[in-house]
Amino acid sequence: MTKKLRLFSFTGGIHPPDSKQLTENKEIEICKVPEVVTIPLQQHVGAPCEALVKIGDKVKLGQKIGQPKGFVSAPVHSSVSGVVKSIETVDLPNGGRASAIIIENDGEDRPDDSLKSEKELEDLSREELLNIVMEAGIVGMGGACFPTHVKLSPPENKKIELIILNGAECEPYLTSDHRLMIEHPEEIIYGMKVIMKILNVSQGYIAIEDNKPDAIKTMTDAVKDEKDIQVLSLRTRYPQGAEKQLIYTVTGRQVPSGGLPADIGVEVNNVCTAAAIARAVRLGQPLYQQIVTVSGGAVREPKNLLVRLGTSFRDVIDCCGGWTEEPAKIISGGPMMGTAQHTLDVPVTKETTGILLFTEKKAAQAEPSNCIRCARCVSVCPIHLLPLNISAQSLLSNYEEAERLHAMDCIECGCCSYICPASRPLLQSIKVAKKEITKARKQNAQAKQATESIKR
């Protein structure tokens, strides 16, 4: 049964043109596996991995090549079989840099079977399942990349009562979750069951925005025999898929400021993450590939592609026939929260949900003018902040005042910058304030520690 949640929704938000028609009806195609893959040792939130291989080593498809250092981390695996060519520092699509293992593909795809389990889901214990999720290198695939096994290990005192699978996909252009729901609903449901078993929860929702009626229908059909899982149809409104907003829409409960969903007994995972869990448990397949929507006005043939991690953006774009006009902007992720790239020589990582090629016209930047205090940013902010004031304080380097105005609660959805008629860099300046506040907090903590150690 599908439950409609049209009227009840978070306040604020925007409704940009979703531009999904470019790829929403295109079946997922397999992207050509490249000659060389670049596997960064950090593709997640947390500590980077340590390389398990050295130059010249032979590796198999799915072989673990990066070992996490610490609990909040996730291993990385080879996405081809072949030979390790070098280990060097590379640019990442999120704007950072990290050490990466570069592997020459031998084209044989000899698989590594170490993760394969002979047992069925019913026979696997909670701990065994959690271990598979961890060993498979699964991270939050909505773009946040938080290691999933950490998310699935809430503190003892936090009882999870409800799992929500996030199929909202509220970012314009992106259709990878949408296609996955249509083409592999059974994987998503299997993954959901694994999550429910690990967390010992008996209630699950799959939440989808109502601009994807076909996905809602497929998923509803797929859960008709599952009494514990329900499909929810959500009002199409960005950022419906933001964790806190989604939880509020579904449960009416607010995640406390500075807190986690587990504080109110809820866990949210992306539908892609659930499917990745299903492949890990069922097939012993670690996370070495990713569905990527390649779209935007400049790409010759917009597509949804199943891409091996480590494939360069250049190779992925080639797989779509290149471009019709030279793109002026390349974005990794969606247009609201994605990162602009300065080069095509960055690898697809676990966070790459889309690659967008914008034309010159689309990439044109408006010159910011005076804030007219129209309060549009106030009315669209899903967190009920006053973006104009935080931004003004940030631009004056008055970060303490920005903190008092709750800058740290900003979820960086970008609604304020989107709506601003004066084209002001609202989110950009708020991000700067957040960074400075974090830095100041760290320094304060260190100073406190230092004084305490002196006292002792």
Next chain:
Amino acid sequence: MSKFTVSPSPHIRTNESTSRIMLDVIIALIPAGVVSIWLFGAKSLWIILLGIVSSVLTEYLIQKLMKKSVTIGDFSAAVTGLLLAYNLPPSAPWWLVVIGSFIAIALVKQVFGGLGHNFMNPALAARAILMACWPVRMTSWIQPGTDAVSAATPLALLKASDAASSATSSATVSGATAASIEIPSLWDVFSGNIAGTIGEVSSLALLLGAAYLLYRGVISWRIPIAYIATTFVLTFIFNGADLSNAFYQIFLGGLILGAFFMATDYSSSPVTPLGQIIMGVGCGILTAVIRNYGGYPEGVSYSILLMNVATPLIEKYTMPKIFGEVRKNV
């Protein structure tokens, strides 16, 4: 060097712009201007054009003088000029318009940093200063029609009749008492067939424009509705539960113009939703009190100006409760 544009997210924006918003305000003010030209003739048109031209020119010259980039293309100076003209009587001499424009743009807007930084509505502040300097010029009303008979505004008439009926009062609204013309019908008041400033007379035309602004999302309902409702309720109470008088009062004088087009001025009104309601209610209380107990027949402009200067304070105490905020010490 990379050939790709690298800029922070979001990578898409609305088509809305400051100039589009200002253009919407101008469009919304057109019906009232047309009615005024129809009622008061070419005199109205002349003052409106002069108001716009002198405001835009003042902005241009000041920005040139201060070596800042010229922003007359955002139409905000044109809006100020238009609103200033709407706040003047049709009999206003040309120099009154030009001085008003200079006060509005130079003293109230540019001195404080230009668009978005004025702490009062520029047109209203200019009107208040003109009122203080040339009170007779600013209140020389004429009856609609071609023959330009001098007249009193209905609000002044109401005030005068109040004064006359009260034996103890020695209030002198001289022109009005002498005229003691019949008070116009509610329809005349609503449609605009009354004496008044250029832009305020036709509530009908102003409401048409207001509906457009609400539809376009340029203004929210909070300030105008709170303002008008408060004025209505208080006038009703102050005048011994006289319903028809309460209706009169909302369509008379500058209330509709003020509530929808002046009190909603972005830079001088609160950005917080609750603050906007407080702004509206505050304006309503002040207007009702000035009209009923004050010395002036009209109180809209002073009410708005007073609430304008209270705006930072209102904002400070009406910060919205943020999503997921945990109340401390509960």
